[in-house]
Amino acid sequence: MRKRTLFSIIPTLALAAGSASAQSSNIFAEGFNSGFSSPYSATWGTPVFGDTNPGIITDGSIAGIEGDGFAAANVNQSATNGTVVIIGSMDVDTGYAIQQAGEVITFTGDFGWRYGNATTASDLSIHNGQSGFNIGAKTGVTDAPITFNYGAQAAGTLNAVTFSYTTVEDDVGETVTLRVRHADANAVANLTQLLTDNWLVDVGVPEPEPGPTNATLVVGVRADGLSYYYNPQNGASAYVNNGAIVEEDNTKVGDVIGALGYGGSFYSFGQVTSSTNTAVLGEYRVNHIPLTNVYHTVDGNIGGSDFTRNILTNAADADLIDFAHDGADFWFLADDGGVYQNSSTNAAFTFSNTVAGVYHSLSFQESKLVAGVTTDSGLSRVVTYDSGAFSTLWSQGGGAVSNGITQVAGDMSGFVFVSRTDGLVYEVSSGQDYFGNSGQWGGSPTDSALGLVAEVNSYLQINTSGAVYLRDVAKENAIAQLATLNGSGFVGLAVVDVAVLQAGYAEWSVGYGLVGGADDDDDGDELSNIYEYGLGGNPTNAADQGTLPTLSVSNGVARYTHVQLTDPNADIIYTVEQTPDLVNTEWTNANWSAVTTNITIDVNFDAVEYEVSGQDELFFRFKINQL
Structure with a gap:
């Protein structure tokens, strides 16, 4: 009979329940x-x-x-x-x-x-x-x-x-x-x-649904200013911030109209609709919510964000309905086709000289400003402006939709997408392909599709009820509903490239609002908070203990594997120890036959595998301690 390897886990770590990771x-x-x-x-x-x-x-x-x-x-x-x-x-x-x-x-x-x-x-x-x-x-x-x-x-x-x-x-x-x-x-x-x-x-546990390329957070904003994100890396969605149009004493004075993402930040803009001491009736304001240094837990929950209101105001005597950013300046689109740069109250140019109608959407595609317009006869058109030259990029016939909104979004790789509130979506830069109808969005004629965003080889859209959808250009994936954000009345969607950060146990615990310390067990799942942190668990959800260590034996070789945070500032240390005897116990982290490190798991974690052989009996102990 071959040698026996008897293994056990000392109750320092409870190996029970499941994992919210993809393992x-x-x-x-x-x-x-x-x-x-x-x-x-x-x-x-x-x-x-x-x-x-x-x-x-x-x-x-x-x-x-x-x-x-x-x-x-x-x-x-x-x-x-x-x-x-x-x-x-x-x-x-x-x-x-x-x-x-x-x-x-x-x-x-x-x-x-x-x-x-x-x-x-x-x-x-x-x-x-x-x-x-x-x-x-x-x-x-x-x-x-x-x-x-x-x-x-x-x-x-x-x-x-x-x-x-x-x-x-x-x-x-x-x-x-x-x-x-x-x-x-x-x-x-x-x-x-x-x-x-x-x-x-x-x-x-399955991997999350496919998410937009080169994007970490998808952020939707409601007319009341409340914004919510979806994290395609792990499927998490949660509240970001209240970016309502307010004056200095935080009195709400208007509604949000739209949103965009640029340079690791989320921007929303809206119009002052209530005259107060400092707010100018009809004035447009832009809010800035920087997300580049926002702390995210492993579940994707934001642990806090700073933002600045009224970074730019515009008192243009026009009905502004969308905005874009070219890397240097904000550009605002009026419903009559006029385009305003930053705080200028005079239109820099107007698209209506090329196509007359009601304008709804503004975007950048490579070096061009691209606008979406619905003509009086119900045609959806895309018009462009590049270095003083206007052109009609695309025109689509069809009956007028419920409220005649035509949206457009472009990305820097050359794709331009068009959608209407009836759910019809077109990719116009490679043959005017037809992508679907409102049924495929999962909405209804009264649940309009809004907030179009173009990513590399894909587009995203949000409808008024907060449902976020993805479709790739190759059409290899069907239209997929990624998430449903909280509430209703959504008016805009943005994609922000933000690295998921791990910044130490203290900030992680604040992000979850923990009451107990590192050695306490806030969710009562018999796994202390520090272990939840080190293994990617949720310390407020007893069903999510993260990725627990595994032990396997094959051909006389025992392999003990655990995940570890990749962040060098994680401020914890992982230790795996062994002993052949629980009576005369002497634990050691030496005597391993092999140790394999840096086995990639995801952006936050890699894995370490310990091997040992040639033992009749062996017990293992796994520890996570703060530095």
Whole structure:
């Protein structure tokens, strides 16, 4: 019998529950070794592994079995009427609650038989249709049929069985129960001993939906000034700030009209609609919210941001409806086609000399100013201005839409997108391709699509109810709803390139509003706050402990893997220690066969893997401490 590697995790770290990362986490494990304690929440009939005679076998009678034992259960069936019956059912409540659609719950276990012959063993199988996972009212669900028949395996061997289930929206919040049921075909009388070992249930969390290229935050703003972001790196969305049009005493004096992102900052502009001591009725104001140094938690939640109101005002005697930034100046578009530079109250030029109609949207595409206009006859058109020259880039016929709004957005790679409030979207720089209709946005005729943003090879749009959508130019991905931001009355959307920062435990804890200290456990999940920080967990959500360490054994080599923050200013230290004896304990972080570092996980974390071999017994301890 090969050397045994007995492994354990000292309760410094609780290895339970799932992970909100895109990696797989173990939610149940049973090795059927000495000291076995029944994990079953319910059983029915026999055999029940570990409980039914002879129970746990530790005599080494099957060479190569990992650990110090395996489970055996005798089956003695005399019926030969050919009617399939259930002869044993084992349910295990994993305690894991499903967090989102798309999680993959996977069971793996080793099964075999002895004492009998292939004919009698062929009568026995893991029941397809009743084995699998219980999710809420669903029982025995799997993505694919289970086809394991004992007689198809060689006697005295253990063979891997795997089945999985991918969660859907209706499963969110439901707990996962593993169910293993045996079936007897009753073709022949049999006296057979069934064997099993190494049961594991893992949950794999999906990657977020595809996000815009080269963008970290997608920010939507409402007319009342409240702005919310979506982080495509991890699917998080939350409140940014209140950028309402106010005067110096924070009295709201107007509504926000639009938004843009530039240079790591988010800008909103609106008009003063209430005359006060300092606010000029009809004046336009721009707010600046810098996001380049904003702290983001691993979940993407913003821990605070400074912003400056009224960085620029414009008292133009015109109805300004959108603005853009060329790297040096702000440019404002009036609904009559006039364009105003910075605070100038006189139009620098007017698009209406080229196309008459109602103008709605202004953008930059390469060096050109690009405007969207709806003619009186309902045509959507794109007109450009470049170094004094005007041109009509694109014209689309069709009936007038509900309120005649035509939006345009360009990016620096040359793409120009056009959308209307009926949901029609066009990519106009490579053949005037038609992209869809309002049904594909998931909205309705009264839920207008607004806030168009062009990214490299893709566009994003938000509708008035806060639903954010993405589509790429290659059309390889269908229109995908990325998020629904809070509230309603959204009027603008911006994309801001912001690196996700990790700036030490103190700032991280402030971002989550923690009450306890580093060694406390604010969410009561038996994982202290400092461990949540170091493993990417959410200290206010007991279901999200981050990416927990894993331990695997293969061919006599034990591998212990944990994630670590990549930020050099994370102000914590990770330690993995080992000892061969828990009685005369002497922990050491030396004696590793190999240590592999800098295994890339994502922008915030990489992984470290420790290997050790040639040991009969070994215990591991994982620690995270502040510097």
